[in-house]
Amino acid sequence: MSTEQGRPADLPPEKPSHRSISLGRRDKGHYTVTNPRGGTIPVSSGANDDFTPVELLLAGIAGCTSVDVDFLTARRAEPESFVVDVSAQKVADERGNHLQDIVVTFRIAYPEGDGGDAARAILPDIVQKSHDRLCTVSRTVMIGTDISTVIA
The missing domain is CATH 3.30.300.20 (K homology (KH) domain)
Incomplete structure (x- = not known):
């Protein structure tokens, strides 16, 4: 049996070659990075414990x-x-x-x-x-x- 893309159903989906994230500002010097799957990481300038x-x-x-x-x-x-x-x-x-x-x-x-x-x-x-x-x-x-x- 195959998927709509023609790959056999028992194979994992191909990894897309395009990678992306989105960074949103929380406040001055503090941001949140979000990946396409919904994962988030807080990011800052180093004034707190954010990465x-x-x-x-x-x-x-x-x-x-x-x-x-x-x-x-x-x-x-x-x-x-x-x-x-x-x-x-x-x-x-x-x-x-x-x-x-x-x-x-x-x-x-x-x-x-x-x-x-x-x-x-x-x-x-x-x-x-x-x-x-x-x-x-x-x-x-x-x-x-x-x-x-x-x-x-």
Whole structure:
């Protein structure tokens, strides 16, 4: 059986290539970002605990690469812990304000046993593939800024 678009019904729908968000102002320096599915994130200049735009960029890098790594390694074993830290230096120079020295650090632990061993074995390769070609966010940033990855 197929769907109206001609894709088999048992396949997940194709991901659209277009991505978008909408940002609305709550008050001076405070905004709400909304995605097409209705999810929201408060954003501000950093005067409160809302995420700043720079933190959202770093979160985008962490989230994107985490999805890549998690989906591929969890096929072998569920992680006991899974944390990805992203840090960067904010600089202002002749090119204006920007980030440099972006570092993504993976802190992932898998259980003992064959599944955990298999997940640990592929982790470096999956992290590298995410860095080199899979993660849309970091790949986009890297066009202008190198990103280092660290497995700790």
